[in-house]
Amino acid sequence: MATPTKSETMFEEVIDQQLGRRSFLKLTALGIVSAAAATLPAEIAEAAKEAVTKRKFRYGMVIDLRRCVNCKACTIACKLENKTPPGVEYNPVIEEEIGEYPYVKRNWFPKPCFHCENPPCTNVCPVSATYKRPEDGIVVVDYKKCIGCRYCITACPYGARYFDFGENYPAQETDYGKILSPEFKGEYGLRKEGKSPDGNVRKCTFCLHLQDEKGHYSRPPACSETCMAKAIHFGDFGENSDGGCITHQDCNLKQLLVARRWIRLKEELGTEPNVYYLM
Amino acid sequence: MIKKLLWGVWLVFFGIGAVGVWQRLVYGHHFANYGSFVPWGLWVAAYIYFVGLSAGSFLLSSLIYVFNVKQLEPIGRLSLVTATITLFMALLSIWFDIGHMERFWYVFASPNFHSMMAWMIWLYTAYFILLLAELYTVFQNHSEKQQRIMKILGSIGVPLAIAFHGGVGALFGVVGARIYWHSSMFPILFLTGALTSGGALLLAIVAWFWPHKNVQHQQLVRFLAQITLGLLLFDLLLEWAEISIPLWGGMTEHTASLKLILFGPYWWVFWILHLFMGTLVPIILLLKGLKKPYVAGWGGALIAILFLTVRLNLVIPGQAVPILSGIEEAIKNHRLTTAYVPSLHEWMVLSFIVCLGILVFSLAKRKLNIFHLEAR
Numbered sequence: 001m002a003t004p005t006k007s008e009t010m011f012e013e014v015i016d017q018q019l020g021r022r023s024f025l026k027l028t029a030l031g032i033v034s035a036a037a038a039t040l041p042a043e044i045a046e047a048a049k050e051a052v053t054k055r056k057f058r059y060g061m062v063i064d065l066r067r068c069v070n071c072k073a074c075t076i077a078c079k080l081e082n083k084t085p086p087g088v089e090y091n092p093v094i095e096e097e098i099g100e101y102p103y104v105k106r107n108w109f110p111k112p113c114f115h116c117e118n119p120p121c122t123n124v125c126p127v128s129a130t131y132k133r134p135e136d137g138i139v140v141v142d143y144k145k146c147i148g149c150r151y152c153i154t155a156c157p158y159g160a161r162y163f164d165f166g167e168n169y170p171a172q173e174t175d176y177g178k179i180l181s182p183e184f185k186g187e188y189g190l191r192k193e194g195k196s197p198d199g200n201v202r203k204c205t206f207c208l209h210l211q212d213e214k215g216h217y218s219r220p221p222a223c224s225e226t227c228m229a230k231a232i233h234f235g236d237f238g239e240n241s242d243g244g245c246i247t248h249q250d251c252n253l254k255q256l257l258v259a260r261r262w263i264r265l266k267e268e269l270g271t272e273p274n275v276y277y278l279m
Numbered sequence: 280m281i282k283k284l285l286w287g288v289w290l291v292f293f294g295i296g297a298v299g300v301w302q303r304l305v306y307g308h309h310f311a312n313y314g315s316f317v318p319w320g321l322w323v324a325a326y327i328y329f330v331g332l333s334a335g336s337f338l339l340s341s342l343i344y345v346f347n348v349k350q351l352e353p354i355g356r357l358s359l360v361t362a363t364i365t366l367f368m369a370l371l372s373i374w375f376d377i378g379h380m381e382r383f384w385y386v387f388a389s390p391n392f393h394s395m396m397a398w399m400i401w402l403y404t405a406y407f408i409l410l411l412a413e414l415y416t417v418f419q420n421h422s423e424k425q426q427r428i429m430k431i432l433g434s435i436g437v438p439l440a441i442a443f444h445g446g447v448g449a450l451f452g453v454v455g456a457r458i459y460w461h462s463s464m465f466p467i468l469f470l471t472g473a474l475t476s477g478g479a480l481l482l483a484i485v486a487w488f489w490p491h492k493n494v495q496h497q498q499l500v501r502f503l504a505q506i507t508l509g510l511l512l513f514d515l516l517l518e519w520a521e522i523s524i525p526l527w528g529g530m531t532e533h534t535a536s537l538k539l540i541l542f543g544p545y546w547w548v549f550w551i552l553h554l555f556m557g558t559l560v561p562i563i564l565l566l567k568g569l570k571k572p573y574v575a576g577w578g579g580a581l582i583a584i585l586f587l588t589v590r591l592n593l594v595i596p597g598q599a600v601p602i603l604s605g606i607e608e609a610i611k612n613h614r615l616t617t618a619y620v621p622s623l624h625e626w627m628v629l630s631f632i633v634c635l636g637i638l639v640f641s642l643a644k645r646k647l648n649i650f651h652l653e654a655r
Contacts, residue, residue, distance in 0.1 A: 075610075086612055086614075087314065087315060087610075087612045087613075087614035087615060088315075089609070089610050089615070092606070092609035092610050093609055094603060094605045094606055094608075094609050095605055095608055095609060096604055096605035096608070107605075108605075111603070111606075111609075120454075120455060120456060123391075123393040123394060124393075124394050124395070124396065124453075124454070125391055125394055125396075126386050126390065126391055126394045126396040126397040126400060127385045127386055127388075127389050127390065127391060127397075128389055128390075128391040129385075145382075145385060145389065146378070146379070146382075147377050147378060147379050147382045147383065147385055147386070148377045148378015148379050148382075149376075149377050149378070149396065150318035150319060150378070151394070151396050151450075153315060153318040154318060154319060154454055154456065154457060154597075154598065155454050155455075155456055156456060156602075157455070157456035157602060158602065158603060159315075159316065159601075159602040159603055159606050161315070162315040162614075163308075163314070163315050163318055163378065163614070164378075165307070165308050165309065165314075165614060166307050166308070166309065167309070167614075193307075194307060196379070198307070199307060199308070199378030199379045200378055200379070201378075265603070269455060269456070
């Protein structure tokens with residue numbers, strides 16, 4: 001048997017790195033399905049094919065830390081958009097002071113849920129209440145199902161999940177309390193004590209209530225839309241996408257990732273976050 | 280007189296506990312101190328503590344029915360009754376802990392078997408059913424058929440109890456986000472802990488409440504004390520491994536939780552309550568108690584009660600280290616802090632559970648022949 005040439009091996013390595021294990025597995029799955037399709041009735045084969053290619057979008061963010069000015073407007077916009085109670089923070093700005101006077105600096109970054117490709121939080125749920133949506137990869141919690149055991153909070157390496165203790169801002173007593181929550185397209189409406197999402201685990205949904213029926217965003221998530229520095233770019237990283245940013249017409253997410261240096265948090269865990277930070 | 284006084288104390292704690300439960304049912308989680316950075320608090324620690332007592336007592340009962348350890352035969356019924364009551368206490372603890380108590384049955388209706396928690400729930404359900412079956416059988420009149428059924432049930436029970444309590448450890452062990460928990464030692468540590476605390480509890484009960492203080496009683500206590508001592512020392516060895524290896528390795532992520540345990544604001548929980556009062560003193564008492572059942576009882580009681588500190592030190596420090604540095608400063612809110620200490624309310628609910636357990640046990644002691652006096 002001929003041994004592979006050096007260039008062949010290198011090519012394989014590159015493919016391996018670029019594709020990643022997941023995509024490889026998916027391709028393998030697709031291969032198996034296609035192979036099965038040859039022997040199965042057409043309808044079943046079609047259904048199986050659809051199951052594998054169900055993913056239409058891979059929504060994510062590219063956050064430009066050079067642009068971010070730590071104004072925290074994203075945190076506020078998120079609060080107002082999703083009407084989250086105190087202690088439930090879908091997009092806080094993490095801040096840290098480094099060094100000692102006179103050599104001091106501050107680091108900060110907005111931190112939404114990263115909607116990881118391999119979310120460690122979903123598998124731990126004992127009742128499958130939290131899951132990664134097959135069509136767009138957004139990680140959600142089904143408030144009707146969640147029993148509030150908080151296992152997923154412990155499993156998230158990024159602190160993106162929060163328990164709703166049923167606490168309220170004083171404004172809840174005013175007319176503010178009569179505004180329906182748009183979360184999950186208004187499914188949970190007015191906030192009532194002891195009723196979901198009170199007693200549930202909550203997290204950023206990439207404002208999925210702003211999607212239309214086909215999964216396209218009518219306007220970008222509140223944090224991204226409000227950012228005056230244009231630091232939060234939101235869009236689709238999916239295979240079928242051209243990488244165009246939904247928030248800002250003049251930028252392209254895929255191009256940004258090629259042109260700039262970026263990091264994802266705790267990359268070593270293999271969670272594959274869908275939120276990139278430009279350095 | 281002393282008995283009346285003790286029941287008076289019980290009544291006070293039961294009353295306080297009932298208020299706590301009322302608060303929990305009416306106000307939800309408002310009065311609890313855990314939050315979103317330390318989502319699991321005293322009730323989860325209490326849950327693994329009680330479930331450990333249950334698995335431990337059960338596994339000791341299997342020594343009798345599966346492995347024919349004749350010396351322990353008199354405590355067969357007692358160990359099964361204890362295992363059932365402590366399991367009941369464990370389930371109560373975790374039931375109060377979940378956000379939607381009315382949805383507990385979802386874990387059966389829509390289980391996710393990717394989740395170690397789902398596995399644990401299904402395994403302890405099976406264990407609970409088996410426990411009830413054993414309990415029913417063990418209170419039947421002594422016969423060969425009864426012995427055979429006990430042996431079969433026990434033989435199923437041993438792997439089941441190991442799987443289910445190992446599963447409780449694995450539930451923590453599989454969480455890669457929390458380095459302190461993410462250890463293959465956890466299932467083993469949980470099992471050893473279960474056997475140690477379960478054995479100690481049985482020792483205390485036998486030493487103090489056995490109706491006839493005769494030679495047989497003395498021998499029984501001596502044997503239980505030896506088992507408990509051996510298990511305690513083995514548990515100590517595992518604990519040493521669990522603490523020393525990461526500390527020696529010195530990776531900050533690994534050592535952060537351990538340093539909290541050893542030198543953090545609650546250092547005394549480890550050094551004084553666990554290591555001194557819960558380990559060193561009991562070792563001396565157990566050695567002294569080999570001839571004095573009453574003293575051995577104190578040794579057992581100290582281990583059994585203070586084992587809660589071991590459970591607390593497994594659950595809390597894993598979460599008490601910020602998951603991202605700076606995350607606590609991002610938003611100022613009392614739910615968004617890693618500085619957790621159980622609130623009075625949490626202790627009140629625990630007090631209710633403990634008092635209820637004591638009540639059920641004394642009812643069982645009065646109504647059923649749990650000390651199995653007709654045993655040959």
